[in-house]
Amino acid sequence: MSKSIVMAGWNDAVHLGEEEKKEMLAACEPHLRRARSEGVPSLGSGAIFPVPESEFVIDPVQIRPWFHRCYGLDVGWNYTAAVWGALDKETDILYLYDCYKREKAEPEIHSAAIKLRDGKNTQWPGVIDPAARGRGQADGTQLLQLYRKQGLKLRVADNSVDPGIYRIWSRLSTGRLKVVRGPMTQWLEEYRMYRRDQNGKIVKTHDHLMDATRYLVSSGLTHALRLTPQRTLQTSSRNYGF
8 A cells, every 4th residue: 555745735725815824824833834834844943933133132221110020030950040021011012121040059149139130129020930839958948938038029930831932932023022132141142042952842951041031921921010109210230221
């Protein structure tokens, strides 16, 4: 018995109109576009976010008092990373304006660095890697408890990987996510390396800031807060374009 393989894409489907194909392509994840539209077999290897940096990296902008802010936090012993975002709800543009990444340090050290980013009189809410509920120290204390004891206002993030990646890609591809050059250098380094292997699996190295961004976009925007009369604009000496 002989077998044959026929490759067919959207262009071979006569019932699909051009507008419908454009909508379907826009809703499709980047690494699956050729497979879905042209019928070309794909294992999904390559960059997870194939969006040129020129389309989303910007010079420092003024973070307005009414922008809603939050950060995503990815914790672990090898690396702990955080990404801060400010959402302009009028335009639905999310500005990533600062990040933090450090290896092999105690929660107290990471917490102090996060507080410094937030500013003396302003404590922004954060969303943390849900694995922090299971990871702990030798005495059994959960990392989540340790960070909360340090005064960080943390909620547990949604760790759904593919939906989170899609939300980030959707913002990147529609101009609703901007990254401030300068403070986000480490973030951009990870962005360039964030990829899938030949089996379509995410390469789990140098992806801590990417994970923190996923927590921020998936869960943080729901809990983000803006400045109130009790919350001043006093921040650290880092230049965010205020």
